[in-house]
Amino acid sequence: MLLSIELVAAVADNLVIGRDGDMPWHISADLRHFKELTTGQSVLMGRRTLESMGNKPLPRRQNLLLSRTLSTVPAGVELFHSPQAAVRRVLAQGARRLMIIGGADLYREFLPFCRLLHLTLVHLSPAGDTFFPAYDALGFRCISREEHADESGLSYSFVTLEREEGAESVFWQWLNQTREG
Numbered sequence: 204m205l206l207s208i209e210l211v212a213a214v215a216d217n218l219v220i221g222r223d224g225d226m227p228w229h230i231s232a233d234l235r236h237f238k239e240l241t242t243g244q245s246v247l248m249g250r251r252t253l254e255s256m257g258n259k260p261l262p263r264r265q266n267l268l269l270s271r272t273l274s275t276v277p278a279g280v281e282l283f284h285s286p287q288a289a290v291r292r293v294l295a296q297g298a299r300r301l302m303i304i305g306g307a308d309l310y311r312e313f314l315p316f317c318r319l320l321h322l323t324l325v326h327l328s329p330a331g332d333t334f335f336p337a338y339d340a341l342g343f344r345c346i347s348r349e350e351h352a353d354e355s356g357l358s359y360s361f362v363t364l365e366r367e368e369g370a371e372s373v374f375w376q377w378l379n380q381t382r383e384g
Contacts, residue, residue, distance in 0.1 A: 213323040219331030227329040252305040316374035320364040342367045
């Protein structure tokens with residue numbers, strides 16, 4: 204596949220990724236890990252994810268926003284009204300990777316044909332209102348795992364999962380569903 208679709212998320216044991224528009228934990232090492240993974244890449248996010256970052260683009264990244272309702276966005280953010288249009292933009296620029304950074308709807312949309320999952324598995328089960336889609340039965344294999352604990356004793360793991368079988372044909376069928384530019 205010419206473009207590697209990669210999901211980047213911090214996920215609790217109960218699949219919670221958010222509560223009231225924010226993450227229910229703060230792990231400094233996870234923020235550094237996220238920055239390391241995404242700097243220099245194209246990142247695609249939904250409206251609520253952008254809002255959770257103070258409506259500001261992430262520095263040193265191509266910031267792509269998917270929203271079916273917004274008509275204006277902050278400087279440094281490109282707006283798309285369909286996921287296919289955003290992917291076509293990235294492909295036209297010759298990028299090799301597209302990082303999906305949230306929220307839940309985008310994770311669900313891109314999970315069937317992503318190549319990699321970069322997950323911070325947070326080993327707790329907080330209350331939440333936003334969830335990562337179930338992924339364990341979708342044919343991924345673990346290619347790296349690092350165990351950590353923060354200064355408060357909260358344990359978490361940086362895990363990268365790779366799809367065992369290619370999702371290329373599913374991706375191209377999905378991409379050709381609409382021809383919105």
